[in-house]
Amino acid sequence: MTTTEPAGLPVAEPVEAHGDHGHAVHGYHDQKAEHLKRLRRIEGQIRGLQRMVDEDVYCIDILTQVSASTKALQSFALQLLEEHLRHCVADAAVKGGDEIDAKVEEATKAIARMMRT
Amino acid sequence: MTTTEPAGLPVAEPVEAHGDHGHAVHGYHDQKAEHLKRLRRIEGQIRGLQRMVDEDVYCIDILTQVSASTKALQSFALQLLEEHLRHCVADAAVKGGDEIDAKVEEATKAIARMMRT
Amino acid sequence: MTTTEPAGLPVAEPVEAHGDHGHAVHGYHDQKAEHLKRLRRIEGQIRGLQRMVDEDVYCIDILTQVSASTKALQSFALQLLEEHLRHCVADAAVKGGDEIDAKVEEATKAIARMMRT
Amino acid sequence: MTTTEPAGLPVAEPVEAHGDHGHAVHGYHDQKAEHLKRLRRIEGQIRGLQRMVDEDVYCIDILTQVSASTKALQSFALQLLEEHLRHCVADAAVKGGDEIDAKVEEATKAIARMMRT
Numbered sequence: 001m002t003t004t005e006p007a008g009l010p011v012a013e014p015v016e017a018h019g020d021h022g023h024a025v026h027g028y029h030d031q032k033a034e035h036l037k038r039l040r041r042i043e044g045q046i047r048g049l050q051r052m053v054d055e056d057v058y059c060i061d062i063l064t065q066v067s068a069s070t071k072a073l074q075s076f077a078l079q080l081l082e083e084h085l086r087h088c089v090a091d092a093a094v095k096g097g098d099e100i101d102a103k104v105e106e107a108t109k110a111i112a113r114m115m116r117t
Numbered sequence: 118m119t120t121t122e123p124a125g126l127p128v129a130e131p132v133e134a135h136g137d138h139g140h141a142v143h144g145y146h147d148q149k150a151e152h153l154k155r156l157r158r159i160e161g162q163i164r165g166l167q168r169m170v171d172e173d174v175y176c177i178d179i180l181t182q183v184s185a186s187t188k189a190l191q192s193f194a195l196q197l198l199e200e201h202l203r204h205c206v207a208d209a210a211v212k213g214g215d216e217i218d219a220k221v222e223e224a225t226k227a228i229a230r231m232m233r234t
Numbered sequence: 235m236t237t238t239e240p241a242g243l244p245v246a247e248p249v250e251a252h253g254d255h256g257h258a259v260h261g262y263h264d265q266k267a268e269h270l271k272r273l274r275r276i277e278g279q280i281r282g283l284q285r286m287v288d289e290d291v292y293c294i295d296i297l298t299q300v301s302a303s304t305k306a307l308q309s310f311a312l313q314l315l316e317e318h319l320r321h322c323v324a325d326a327a328v329k330g331g332d333e334i335d336a337k338v339e340e341a342t343k344a345i346a347r348m349m350r351t
Numbered sequence: 352m353t354t355t356e357p358a359g360l361p362v363a364e365p366v367e368a369h370g371d372h373g374h375a376v377h378g379y380h381d382q383k384a385e386h387l388k389r390l391r392r393i394e395g396q397i398r399g400l401q402r403m404v405d406e407d408v409y410c411i412d413i414l415t416q417v418s419a420s421t422k423a424l425q426s427f428a429l430q431l432l433e434e435h436l437r438h439c440v441a442d443a444a445v446k447g448g449d450e451i452d453a454k455v456e457e458a459t460k461a462i463a464r465m466m467r468t
Contacts, residue, residue: 035170043163050156053149059201063227066194070187070234074466077183082459084176085440090451093441100441108433110180115425115466116350117187191349199342206319207327207334217324225316232308232349233467269404277397284390287383293435297461300428304421304468311417318410344414351421 031083038076045069077114081107148200155193162186194231198224265317272310279303311348315341382434389427396420428465432458 046069052062089107092099163186169179206224209216280303286296323341326333397420403413440458443450 032170032173036167039163039167039170043160043167046156046160046163050153050160053152053156056149059197059205060223060227062197063194063201064230066190066197067227067230067234070190070194070231073183073187073190074234077180077187078459078463078466080176080179080183081462082455084180085436085455085458086452088176089436089440090444090455093444094447096445101437104433104437104441106177107436108429110177110184111432111462111465112429113181113184114187114462115429117184117191195342195346195349198345199338202319202323202341203335203338206323207338210324210327211330213328218320221316221319221324224319225312228315228345228348229312231345232312266404270401273397273401273404277394277401280390280394280397284387284394287386287390290383293431293439294457294461296431297428297435298464300424300431301461301464301468304424304428304465307417307421307424308468311414311421314410314413314417318414322410340411344411344418347415347418348421351418351425 031079035076035080038072038079042069042072042076045072074114081111081114148196152193152197155189155196159186159189159193162189191231198228198231265313269310269314272306272313276303276306276310279306308348315344315348382430386427386431389423389430393420393423393427396423425465432462432465 045065049062049065049069052065084107089100089103092103162182166179166182166186169182201224206217206220209220279299283296283299283303286299318341323334323337326337396416400413400416400420403416435458440451440454443454
């Protein structure tokens with residue numbers, strides 16, 4: 001699946017915003033609705049964890065839910081990263097000059113942070 | 118949850134509850150207030166992520182915040198696991214019999230799930 | 235190491251060695267042959283990586299092989315950890331006293347290091 | 352550090368090979384000597400692990416060494432990935448067409464595999 005259309009979600013962005021990757025409109029812009037939906041689901045998982053702790057649920061069952069939340073966060077990060085590579089990094093490559101080096105170094109550092117958690 | 122005990126200090130559980138690791142009182146019982154505080158902070162981080170996406174913050178800055186949230190979740194999981202080993206697993210060892218094998222296998226599987234995310 | 239015992243089967247250690255978890259005989263003692271077999275397989279994977287780099291294999295294919303080696307190392311670590319919990323940590327719990335706290339803290343720190351890589 | 356010169360290591364590649372990212376000469380080509388050095392060091396760590404198991408070293412000390420080896424593998428993977436993004440992915444962006452989408456998807460899947468181990 002390499003299309004940049006949001007998965008199963010209509011977005012309200014006007015078509016003319018596409019292709020503008022300036023300061024305020026980043027690679028993930030078109031998937032905004034999908035990203036917010038994912039994050040609200042994760043927020044619900046974290047509230048679920050609070051209920052579990054409050055109701056003295058068995059430790060191992062809480063750990064299973066923590067793993068699910070962590071996985072959901074990593075999956076969100078990967079989607080964001082994919083859009084970043086496709087838009088911001090690819091744009092820097094097309095522009096030419098030194099910017100591509102800085103962008104790739106920055107992206108690699110972000111990936112390193114994601115791997116270390 | 119209305120308790121105001123500071124994290125890491127003894128909480129006002131009656132002494133007779135200690136040592137009872139039955140259905141409703143698990144290893145993490147005494148740290149309940151601290152756990153809930155941590156989870157509410159993580160919930161705040163997730164809401165912060167929603168604001169960042171909504172305000173079109175730069176992708177890499179969002180990824181940095183995702184890594185911080187994942188790290189906080191992992192740190193919560195590690196504390197829960199430590200308490201589980203100290204109470205549930207150690208209790209099973211003291212009791213003797215086959216239960217220790219089941220408890221250790223269960224804990225190892227939970228650790229494997231945490232490592233894979 | 236010349237033993238040929240199949241992995242996971244009882245090895246020819248004298249019975250009197252069992253239960254002695256002193257300096258030289260740790261929890262993983264009985265699985266020694268299996269552990270060495272796993273580690274030699276991982277060593278072979280690392281040599282395979284050197285061949286791949288030397289033969290200019292495509293970066294992504296090398297990354298796939300790195301992930302396989304990392305997974306094999308993590309899986310080895312998890313088995314070692316399971317045996318450590320079952321033997322060293324459980325023994326400390328049975329002995330009573332403060333040792334269990336130290337053992338659990340030490341194991342949790344090792345798990346934290348494994349999760350951060 | 353964004354220069355593509357190998358860190359502290361003279362490489363024997365003729366200068367005219369630079370810029371040729373065809374089938375047999377990938378992004379990591381210039382760092383070949385450095386990569387092989389890293390991998391040989393990791394191979395040495397794995398052999399060190401075999402010695403530790405053979406000499407019945409304490410489980411936790413073995414786990415610490417496993418974490419160091421995993422970290423070294425991840426660090427090697429990150430360097431390879433950075434070079435891949437800088438060369439193969441950036442080249443696809445410059446070429447234009449659909450290839451950039453395929454390259455970014457492929458790289459993201461490799462990163463996902465690295466994160467899950």
